[in-house]
Amino acid sequence: MEASKKAAAKSAPLATNGSNGSRQLLGVTVDPQEIKQKALMDLNAIKQPTKTEVYKSIFRVKHDQTARSRTLGVLSNVFLHLHPARVNRDAVRFSFTWGMGGISFYLFWVLTWTGVLLMFYYHPTKVQAFRDILYLEHDVPFGKLLRNMHRWAAHAMVLTVQLHMFRVFLTGSYKKPRQFNWSVGVILLVLTLLLSFTGYLLPDDQLGFWAVTVGTNMARATPMLGHEGPFGPQFGMTPFNDVRFALLGGSIVDANALLRAYIWHCIAIPGFAATFMIVHFWRVRKDGGISGPNRIMLESEIKPLRR
Amino acid sequence: MDWHQLWTIISLPDNIPIVGMIFIIPFFTWFGLRQGFANDRLLEKLEGDPKLARAHHRKTQPFQKGWARELPVWPYLLRMEFLAVVIVTFILMVWSITLDAPLEEPANPSLTMNPSKAPWYFLGLQEMLVYFDPWIAGVVMPTLIIIGLIVIPYIDENPLGNGYYTYKQRKFAIWTFIFGFIILWCSMIVIGTLIRGPGWMWFWPGMTWDHNRLIFEINRDLHEIIGITSQPWIGIFGGLVVGGFVTVAGYACHRLIVATEFTRRILGRMSLLQYAILQALLIIMLALPVKILARLLFRIKYVWVTPWFNV
Structure with a gap:
């Protein structure tokens, strides 16, 4: 009863107070002029959103052309801080890098997103896999575009990764101090090929089935670990315990192989690839950034080797 | 000339990367080497003029006093990256709208x-199966390709050409890579895609892919040609042939490694282990085209037959 009486007192009619139209509202003096001022301030914020506290809390750096802002703009952004603040002026040219490493990374990004969307419509089982592809192609809105883009981006990525390696070789960028990063890059190349290969089986059609059959048949010839390889039988290898069996989860390409390909393709290899990519990008920065275009060195300037 | 057949293979959506590769790989080879040759010309100029070499900014890209050597990443690099993303997305969109991913039965x-x-x-690799047993073509060779690529920086003791295109300073390395990447890897992909038809038989571009085609080819082992009929002599003979190849190829590679004063200087910087790994990889790489020629020209199947493995 006490509480309801207090509430009733609070909602009592406003008392007029003073001549300038200001009123007492819940114990606060309300001045129409002041409210107008505040409304104008909010309107001004719409005109100049960069001045608002919300904007400043998200983007900590001013968007102007001073060197400080440009540097901080890159360094204080979680997505951009992969970059250094400044680069070699000639490295910005397309002709030196061909942009292939960056394009490979972007294609990996495209493949991740299209792949996740495809996973919504796909079951890795012998009963449903092929039907899911038909469903994607004929019923899912933009399903065909999605699948096409996933496949062509994969093809493109295999090409761009090879071209990236070709460029890095031609510019001698694997030389000291970047030796280790080249090796990480080779592993990423292998992972790219494996990613593409494991994806080949997933539609469960003739093309993928026979491609994977041809591919994994080679595994039975592994020396010592395959039942048809040199010294395989001497090591006790049969079609039911060799390395091919481990890859396929069986002696033929069947339901288990489909499930294994799916898990390798969607979880394991992307995980490895992402991990190695983190190392790769990190080392690009830690090894002194992009390798060039460097100042050319004369033969007479070779320093004697210290061991 | 079966133009329809040619068009069928070339226009297969899954073959777009290979057809693209026929143009893209030569283009980028030219694009890279052209910058290498430009640097080589500058090198020659600087080598002949030590005074200029001290003062020069040492790049073919223009540079003037007062220019910053480094640019802010934002906006100069990021706008290029953004542009690249837009262009790649556009190409990918057009490609995905116009061509459908294949789906068979x-x-x-x-x-x-x-x-x-x-x-x-x-x-x-599949094309290699024609010339080698699966354990070599499908397991040993891919493993060696990966290992070979990984060790490149650790066996290349040439300190020149670090971070710039050049041909003159890295002739041996560049020829080795072009041989392995373009002449072996890329061209065998092109052969495997466009030339190999039903039954993995050789169909020249424009030949009809006849599923009933038969080729009466008798592939013989080398020892059969020579007339050796019983083990262990077959094995011993094959071992000698392979050993002979290793010796000859190793000697030829060594002659290339010591071909000029500069390459001898680089050899002087290499350790014995580095030299041994380099030689092993070069010899195995050379074995591939040698076996291809032996098969295609002389129809030789195996050169080394043993009870456990055949080479």
Whole structure:
């Protein structure tokens, strides 16, 4: 009863107070002029959103052309801080890098997103896999575009990764101090090929089935670990315990192989690839950034080797 | 000339990367080497003029006093990256709208595809199956390719050409890579895709892919040609032939390694282990084209037959 009486007192009619139209509202003096001022301030914020506290809390750096802002703009952004603040002026040219490493990374990004969307419509089982592809192609809105883009981006990525390696070789960028990063890059190349290969089986059609059959048949010839390889039988290898069996989860390409390909393709290899990519990008920065275009060195300037 | 057949293979959506590769790889080879040659000309100029060499900014790209050597990443690099992303997305969109990803009949283990081909980037390895047993073509060779690539920085003791295109300062390295990458890897992918038809038989571009075609080819082992008929002599003979190849190829590679004063200087910087690994990889790489020629020209199947493995 006490509480309801207090509430009733609070909602009592406003008392007029003073001549300038200001009123007492819940114990606060309300001045129409002041409210107008505040409304104008909010309107001004719409005109100049960069001045608002919300904007400043998200983007900590001013968007102007001073060197400080440009540097901080890159360094204080979680997505951009992969970059250094400044680069070699000639490295910005397309002709030196061909942009292939960056394009490979972007294609990996495209493949991740299209792949996740495809996973919504796909079951890795012998009963449903092929039907899911038909469903994607004929019923899912933009399903065909999605699948096409996933496949062509994969093809493109295999090409761009090879071209990236070709460029890095031609510019001698694997030389000291970047030796280790080249090796990480080779592993990423292998992972790219494996990613593409494991994806080949997933539609469960003739093309993928026979491609994977041809591919994994080679595994039975592994020396010592395959039942048809040199010294395989001497090591006790049969079609039911060799390395091919481990890859396929069986002696033929069947339901288990489909499930294994799916898990390798969607979880394991992307995980490895992402991990190695983190190392790769990190080392690009830690090894002194992009390798060039460097100042050319004369033969007479070779320093004697210290061991 | 079966133009329809040619068009069928070339226009297959899955073969777009290979057809693209025929243009893209030569273009980028030219694009890279052209910058290398430009640097080489500058090198020659600077080598002949030590005074200029001290003062020069040492790049073919223009530079003037007062220019910053480094640019802010924002906006100069990021706008290029953004542009690249837009262009790649556009190409990908057009490609995905115009060409459909292939989908064959449902998988059927009792109906073999002919030709049944691996994905295009593995067709070089599949093509190698013609010349080597699966344990070499499918397991040993891919492993060696990966190991060989990984060790490149650790066996290349040439300190020149670090971070700039050059041909003159890295002739040996560049020829080795172009030989391995373009002449072996890329061209075997092209052969595997465009030339190999039903039954993995050789069809020149424009020949009809005849599923009933028969080739009466008798492939013989080298020892049969020589007339050795019983083990262990077959094995011993094959071992000698392979050993002979290793000796000859190793000697030829060594002659290349010591060909000029500069390459001898680089050899002087290499340790024995580095030299041994380099030689082993070069010899195995050379074995591939030698076996290809032996098979295609002389129809030799194996050169080394033992009870456990054949080479």
